[in-house]
Amino acid sequence: xxxxxxxxxxxxxxxxxxxxxxxxxxxxxxxxxxxxxxxxxxxxxxxxxxxxxxxxxxxxxxxxxxxxxxxxxxxxxxxxxxxxxxxxxxxxxxxxxxxxxxxxxxxxxxxxxxxxxxxxxxxxxxxxxxxxxxxxxxxxxxxxxxxxxxxxxxxxxxxxxxxxxxxxxxxxxxxxxxxxxxxxxxxxxxxxxxxxxxxxxxxxxxxxxxxxxxxxxxxxxxxxxxxxxxxxxxxxxxxxxxxxxxxxxxxxxxxxxxxxxxxxxxxxxxxxxxxxxxxxxxxxxxxxxxxxxxxxxxxxxxxxxxxxxxxxxxxxxxxxxxxxxxxxxxxxxxxxxxxxxxxxxxxxxxxxxxxxxxxxxxxxxxxxxxxxxxxxxxxxxxxxxxxxxxxxxxxxxxxxxxxxxxxxxxxxxxxxxxxxxxxxxxxxxxxxxxxxxxx
Ligand code: GUN
Ligand code: ZN
Numbered sequence: 001x002x003x004x005x006x007x008x009x010x011x012x013x014x015x016x017x018x019x020x021x022x023x024x025x026x027x028x029x030x031x032x033x034x035x036x037x038x039x040x041x042x043x044x045x046x047x048x049x050x051x052x053x054x055x056x057x058x059x060x061x062x063x064x065x066x067x068x069x070x071x072x073x074x075x076x077x078x079x080x081x082x083x084x085x086x087x088x089x090x091x092x093x094x095x096x097x098x099x100x101x102x103x104x105x106x107x108x109x110x111x112x113x114x115x116x117x118x119x120x121x122x123x124x125x126x127x128x129x130x131x132x133x134x135x136x137x138x139x140x141x142x143x144x145x146x147x148x149x150x151x152x153x154x155x156x157x158x159x160x161x162x163x164x165x166x167x168x169x170x171x172x173x174x175x176x177x178x179x180x181x182x183x184x185x186x187x188x189x190x191x192x193x194x195x196x197x198x199x200x201x202x203x204x205x206x207x208x209x210x211x212x213x214x215x216x217x218x219x220x221x222x223x224x225x226x227x228x229x230x231x232x233x234x235x236x237x238x239x240x241x242x243x244x245x246x247x248x249x250x251x252x253x254x255x256x257x258x259x260x261x262x263x264x265x266x267x268x269x270x271x272x273x274x275x276x277x278x279x280x281x282x283x284x285x286x287x288x289x290x291x292x293x294x295x296x297x298x299x300x301x302x303x304x305x306x307x308x309x310x311x312x313x314x315x316x317x318x319x320x321x322x323x324x325x326x327x328x329x330x331x332x333x334x335x336x337x338x339x340x341x342x343x344x345x346x347x348x349x350x351x352x353x354x355x356x357x358x359x360x361x362x363x364x365x366x367x368x369x370x371x372x373x374x375x376x377x378x379x380x381x382x383x384x385x386x387x388x389x390x391x392x393x394x395x396x397x398x399x400x401x402x403x404x405x406x407x408x409x410x411x412x413x414x415x416x417x418x419x420x421x422x423x424x425x426x427x428x429x430x431x432x433x434x435x436x437x438x439x
Pocket of ligand 2: 079080081234272324327
C-alpha cells in the first residue's frame with residue numbers, strides 16, 4: 001500500500017544502477033539479472049546478487065519478488081516549472097510570446113494560496129507517477145507558491161530543490177517583485193526551508209532579461225551569504241531572446257556575462273538550455289564549473305534549437321537532463337531521454353542508452369552535488385527507487401521480449417516509455433506511487 005512506512009523491506013528482481021559514468025568504464029554499470037535490494041530506515045542497506053547472498057545465508061523468502069520488472073534508482077529532473085502543468089501543450093508560439101501569452105497569465109493564478117497548495121500536490125503526484133523522486137523546481141514569483149511546494153514535498157519526504165522566481169521587470173505587473181522584496185523573500189525561504197527534511201533552496205532569477213541590475217546584484221549577494229544553496233536560471237535558449245537580452249542589458253558582453261558580472265556563474269549554478277552559446281562562453285562555463293540542464297522536449301516544442309550535448313561534454317561542461325515542463329511536453333524522464341536521442345541524432349551523435357540512464361540518475365545527482373545521498377544503490381544512500389514494468393503495453397511487451405541485452409531493453413524504455421512504464425515509486429524507503437492502485 002503506497003505511503004505506509006516499513007522499517008525494513010527487501011525487493012528481489014532485475015536491478016540496475018551506476019557507480020560512475022559507463023562511458024568511462026563498463027564496470028560502472030552494475031546489473032543483477034536476479035538481484036536483491038534491502039532498505040532499512042529509508043536507506044539502502046544492501047544491493048547484491050541473489051544467488052551469492054543466498055549462499056552466504058541470506059533468506060530470499062523475505063524478499064518481495066518482482067520477476068518481470070526492472071528496479072532502478074529514482075529519476076532526477078534538474079529543471080522543471082511546477083506551475084506550468086497548466087500551460088503544457090499551448091499552441092503556436094516561441095519563447096518570448098509563449099511566456100507573455102500563456103505562461104505569465106498561468107503563473108499569476110498562484111497568487112491564491114489555496115490554488116497554489118492544491119496544484120503543488122498535484123504536481124508532485126504527477127512527478128511520482130513518472131518515477132521522478134528529485135526535482136529542481138521553479139515555482140512563481142509569489143513566495144507562498146514556493147512555501148506550498150515545500151510543504152507538499154516535505155509531507156511526501158521527497159528530495160526537492162526549489163526557488164521563488166526573482167523577476168522585477170519585463171513581465172506582467174502583478175507577477176513582478178522588487179529587488180528588495182525578492183531578496184527578502186528568498187532569505188526568509190532559505191531560513192525556513194533549506195536543509196529541512198530533504199529540501200533545498202535555489203536562488204532563481206528567471207532569466208537576466210526579467211531582472212534589473214539591482215536584482216541580479218542581490219541574487220549574487222544571496223549566493224555569498226548562503227554558499228550551500230543552488231542557483232538556477234535560463235540562458236541562451238532562443239535567438240530572438242538573445243537579441244532582446246542585448247537591448248535589456250547593453251552593458252554585458254554576452255549572455256553568460258549577464259550572470260558572471262553578478263557572481264552568478266559558480267559550480268552550483270544550473271543554466272537551463274544553453275543551446276546557442278559561443279565557444280568563449282562554453283570555455284568560461286567549463287572554467288567556472290557552471291552546469292547546464294539539457295531540456296530536449298522543450299527545445300523542440302518551442303522551436304528553440306538543438307542543444308550540442310556532445311560538444312558541451314567534450315568541453316568539460318557538466319550537463320544534466322531535464323523536462324522543463326511546461327515548455328517541455330512531458331514530466332516523464334523516459335520520454336525526455338527519447339527526445340534527447342532524437343536531438344542528438346540530428347547532430348550526428350547517437351546518445352547511448354547507458355549514457356542516457358546514467359544521466360538521469362547518478363549523472364544528474366553529480367551535476368547537482370547530490371551524489372553523496374542519491375543517484376544509485378550504494379549502501380547508506382537514500383532509498384529512492386523506481387520499479388519499471390517491462391510489459392506496460394502489448395507492443396512494448398512484444399518489443400522487450402526480443403531484447404537480449406540490458407542496453408537494448410533500456411533503449412526501448414527511453415524511446416517508447418512514459419508513465420505507463422512506471423509500476424512503483426519509492427521516496428526515502430516509502431512507496432509513494434503504485435500504478436496498480438492508480439489504474
Ligand atoms: N526563459 C525564461 N522563463 C522561461 C520559462 O518559464 N521556460 C522556458 N523554457 N524558458 C524560459
Ligand atoms: Zn525552464
